[in-house]
Amino acid sequence: MFERKRSLPADGTPAGAVTRKVALVGNPNVGKSVLFNALTGAYVAVSNYPGTSVEVSRGSASFEGGSWEIIDTPGMYSILPITEEERVAREILLTERPDVVLHVLDARNLERMLVMTLQLVEAGLPVILVVNIMDEAERMGLEIDIPLLQEKLGIPVIGAATAKKRGLPEIRKAIASCDAAHHASFGYSRRLEGDIAEIAGLLSGEYTLSGKSLALLLLQRDEEIAALVAGKEGDRAGAIAEKVREKTFERRESFHLDLSLERKGIVKGLLAGVLRTPEKRRVTAGERLSSWAVHPLTGVPLLLAVLYYGLYQFVGVFGAGTLVDFLEGTLFEEYFNPWIIGVVNGIVPWEIIRELIVGEYGIITLGLRYAVGIILPIVATFFLFFSVLEDSGYFPRLALLVDRIFKKFGLTGRAVIPMVLGFGCDTMATMVTRTLETTRERIIATVLLTLAIPCSAQLGVIMALLSQAPGALLVWSVCLLLIFLVVGFLSAKVMPGETPMFYMELPPMRLPQLSNVMTKTYTRMQWYFMEILPLFILASVLLWLGKITNFFDKLVNWMEPVMAFIGLPRDAAVAFIFGFFRRDYGAAGLYDLQTKGLMDPRQLVVAAVTLTLFVPCVAQFLMMKKERGLKSATLIALFVSVVAVGSGWALNRFILFTGIL
Amino acid sequence: MIRCGYCGHEFAEEEGIRSCGKCGKPGGCRMVRCPKCFYENPPEAKAPKTLRKVIDLLKK
Numbered sequence: 001m002f003e004r005k006r007s008l009p010a011d012g013t014p015a016g017a018v019t020r021k022v023a024l025v026g027n028p029n030v031g032k033s034v035l036f037n038a039l040t041g042a043y044v045a046v047s048n049y050p051g052t053s054v055e056v057s058r059g060s061a062s063f064e065g066g067s068w069e070i071i072d073t074p075g076m077y078s079i080l081p082i083t084e085e086e087r088v089a090r091e092i093l094l095t096e097r098p099d100v101v102l103h104v105l106d107a108r109n110l111e112r113m114l115v116m117t118l119q120l121v122e123a124g125l126p127v128i129l130v131v132n133i134m135d136e137a138e139r140m141g142l143e144i145d146i147p148l149l150q151e152k153l154g155i156p157v158i159g160a161a162t163a164k165k166r167g168l169p170e171i172r173k174a175i176a177s178c179d180a181a182h183h184a185s186f187g188y189s190r191r192l193e194g195d196i197a198e199i200a201g202l203l204s205g206e207y208t209l210s211g212k213s214l215a216l217l218l219l220q221r222d223e224e225i226a227a228l229v230a231g232k233e234g235d236r237a238g239a240i241a242e243k244v245r246e247k248t249f250e251r252r253e254s255f256h257l258d259l260s261l262e263r264k265g266i267v268k269g270l271l272a273g274v275l276r277t278p279e280k281r282r283v284t285a286g287e288r289l290s291s292w293a294v295h296p297l298t299g300v301p302l303l304l305a306v307l308y309y310g311l312y313q314f315v316g317v318f319g320a321g322t323l324v325d326f327l328e329g330t331l332f333e334e335y336f337n338p339w340i341i342g343v344v345n346g347i348v349p350w351e352i353i354r355e356l357i358v359g360e361y362g363i364i365t366l367g368l369r370y371a372v373g374i375i376l377p378i379v380a381t382f383f384l385f386f387s388v389l390e391d392s393g394y395f396p397r398l399a400l401l402v403d404r405i406f407k408k409f410g411l412t413g414r415a416v417i418p419m420v421l422g423f424g425c426d427t428m429a430t431m432v433t434r435t436l437e438t439t440r441e442r443i444i445a446t447v448l449l450t451l452a453i454p455c456s457a458q459l460g461v462i463m464a465l466l467s468q469a470p471g472a473l474l475v476w477s478v479c480l481l482l483i484f485l486v487v488g489f490l491s492a493k494v495m496p497g498e499t500p501m502f503y504m505e506l507p508p509m510r511l512p513q514l515s516n517v518m519t520k521t522y523t524r525m526q527w528y529f530m531e532i533l534p535l536f537i538l539a540s541v542l543l544w545l546g547k548i549t550n551f552f553d554k555l556v557n558w559m560e561p562v563m564a565f566i567g568l569p570r571d572a573a574v575a576f577i578f579g580f581f582r583r584d585y586g587a588a589g590l591y592d593l594q595t596k597g598l599m600d601p602r603q604l605v606v607a608a609v610t611l612t613l614f615v616p617c618v619a620q621f622l623m624m625k626k627e628r629g630l631k632s633a634t635l636i637a638l639f640v641s642v643v644a645v646g647s648g649w650a651l652n653r654f655i656l657f658t659g660i661l
Numbered sequence: 662m663i664r665c666g667y668c669g670h671e672f673a674e675e676e677g678i679r680s681c682g683k684c685g686k687p688g689g690c691r692m693v694r695c696p697k698c699f700y701e702n703p704p705e706a707k708a709p710k711t712l713r714k715v716i717d718l719l720k721k
Contacts, residue, residue, distance in 0.1 A: 029669050029670060396667060396669075417667060417698065432701065519705065523703035527691055
C-alpha cells in the first residue's frame with residue numbers, strides 16, 4: 001500500500017463534517033480512473049482488497065460543502081460477477097454501502113453499457129449516471145439527449161468528457177444533491193415478474209440490494225448471494241432455496257438468454273428518442289482494421305503480414321542484416337578491433353591480461369563487440385517494431401484472435417501478455433505469468449515460454465543467421481511452431497483442469513504516435529543495454545578464466561558427444577556454453593561460427609533450433625525458481641533440455657534422410 | 662500519465678507496480694506494470710518528462 005500526496009482542495013471542508021462514500025463503478029476503459037483523479041483531494045491510498053490481489057484506490061475530496069471518500073472500484077460488466085475484479089467491485093457495493101454510486105459509461109457504447117445501469121437502478125442503489133467520452137461520441141456523429149435519458153431513468157444523468165474536464169462541476173453538484181429515493185422502475189415480462197415476486201416475497205432480511213435484484217441473482221445461481229441470503233434468513237432459508245430450485249428448474253433451458261433479451265429490450269426502449277446515430281455512420285480506418293484483426297479469416301493473414309514485414313524484413317533483414325553488417329562487420333572488425341588490439345598490445349606487456357582485454361574471448365573483442373555490434377542494432381529495431389504495435393492497440397486484438405487456439409492448451413487469450421512479452425525478454429515474461437488465473441495456466445505458460453519463445457535479441461540473431469541459407473528459416477519456424485503446439489497440447493492433456501473464461505474491453509485502435517514510439521524504444525533500449533553489457537563483460541571474464549585454466553576446453557570436450565549426437569561440430573559447444581549465460585549471447589556465438597564458415601545449412605538450422613529450445617539463461621531460471629518453486633523450475637529445465645536435444649537429433653535425422661537442406 | 666500498451670488503461674507512474682528487482686538483472690528492469698492487467702510498460706523517459714515540466718512552468 002502506498003499513499004500519494006496531492007495538493008489540498010481549494011474548497012475547504014467544515015471541521016467535524018461527516019464523510020460520505022462515493023463508489024465509481026463501470027466497465028474497464030471508460031475513464032473511471034481519470035474521473036477518480038479529478039475528484040480526489042488530499043490523499044490517495046492504493047491497496048489490495050482484503051483476501052485478494054485486486055487493487056482498489058481510495059481518495060478523499062471536499063466539494064459543495066461536503067466531505068467525501070471516493071472509491072475507484074475495479075472494472076465490472078454486470079452486477080453478476082465472473083472475474084475476481086467484478087467480485088471485489090460488487091463486494092464494495094454490498095458491504096461498504098456507498099451513499100452515491102457513480103456509474104461511468106462510454107457514450108460510444110451506450111446501448112451495451114446501459115444494461116448495467118439498469119441492474120444498478122433495479123438494485124435500489126443511489127445511482128448517478130455519467131455518460132463519459134461525449135467528445136468522441138459527438139465526433140462520430142452520435143447525438144445523445146441527456147435530459148430525456150435522465151427523465152426516463154429517473155436518476156441524475158450527466159454528459160461528460162472527464163479527460164477534458166468537461167462535466168466535472170455538474171458531477172460534483174449531482175453527488176452533493178443525490179437523492180436515492182428517486183428512480184424509475186422497469187418491468188419484465190409477466191412470467192418473469194411473477195417468478196421474481198414469488199422469491200422476493202419470501203425475503204425478509206435487511207439487504208443493501210433490493211428484493212427484485214436479489215431474486216434475479218438467485219435465479220442466475222449466484223452462489224455468494226445464495227450464501228448471503230442463507231445467512232440472513234435463518235429458518236426461512238430452506239424454503240427460499242427450494243423455491244429458487246423450483247424456478248431455475250422450470251426455466252433451465254434459457255433463463256440467462258431470456259433475461260438478457262428482456263434487458264436489451266428495456267434498454268432499446270430507453271434509448272428510443274435519446275440516441276440518434278447518423279444515417280450512414282462513417283466507419284473509420286481504425287475500426288475497419290480492428291475488425292479485420294480479430295476475425296480468424298482476416299486476422300491470421302494480417303498477423304502473418306505483420307510478422308513478415310515487421311519481424312523478418314525490418315528486424316531480421318534490416319536490423320540483423322544491414323545494420324549488424326555495418327556495425328560488426330565494418331566498424332568493429334575492420335576499424336575498431338585492429339586499432340584497439342594494437343593499442344592494448346602496445347601498452348600491456350603481460351599476455352594473459354592482453355588476452356583478457358582483446359583476446360579470443362576478450363572483454364572488448366568479444367563482450368563489447370557482441371553487445372554493441374550484434375545485439376544493439378537487433379534490439380533497437382525489435383523494440384521500435386514492438387512499440388509501434390503496442391501503441392497501435394494491436395496486442396489486445398491478437399489476444400482475442402489466438403484465444404481459440406490457446407484454449408486447446410488450457411490457456412486463454414490473457415496468456416498472450418506473457419507470450420508477447422517473452423519476445424522481448426523471457427525472464428520478465430515468466431514473472432508476468434503470475435497474472436494468469438490458475439496454477440495450471442501459469443505452469444503451462446512457463447513451460448511454453450522457456451521452451452519455444454525466443455527473446456528479441458536471440459530471435460534477431462537467429463533470423464540473420466538463417467536468412468543466409470534458403471529454406472533454413474522456414475524449417476526453423478515450422479519446427480518451433482510444431483513444438484509449441486505439440487507441447488502446449490500435451491501439457492493441457494497431462495495437467496487436466498478447467499480453462500477459465502477470458503474477455504476484455506478492446507481499447508480503440510489508433511495511429512501510433514511518433515513521440516510515444518520513440519520514448520518507449522529509447523527507454524527499453526537503455527534498460528536492455530545497461531543490463532546486457534555488464535553480463536557480457538562478466539561472461540567474457542569467466543570464459544577467459546575457463547580458457548587460462550583449461551576448464552573451458554574440458555567443458556567443450558564433455559559436450560562433444562552431445563554435439564555429435566545432434567550432428568554438430570565440436571566448436572558449436574562454445575555457442576551452447578555462451579547460451580547458458582544468455583540465449584542471445586549463445587546465438588551471437590553461432591553467428592560467429594557461421595561467418596567463419598564452420599557450419600553447413602543443416603548444422604546451422606539444427607543448432608538454431610536446439611539453442612532456441614535449450615535451457616533458459618541463468619536469470620530466467622532464477623525467475624522460474626522464484627515464481628514456481630525449485631522443484632517445478634528444475635523439472636521444467638530438465639524437460640526443456642531433453643526436448644531441445646531430442647528435437648535437435650530428430651531434426652538432424654530428418655534433414656539427412658530427406659535432404660531438404 | 663502512462664497509457665498501458667496492452668489494455669489502454671491510463672495511470673500515474675506512482676499507481677503502477679514497480680519492478681521487484683529480484684530477477685537477477687542489475688538494478689531490476691525498471692518497468693512499471695499496469696495496475697489493471699499487469700502488462701509491463703516502460704516508465705516515462707526523463708528527458709520528455711523534464712521538457713513537459715518546463716513547458717508547464719512557462720505556461721504558468
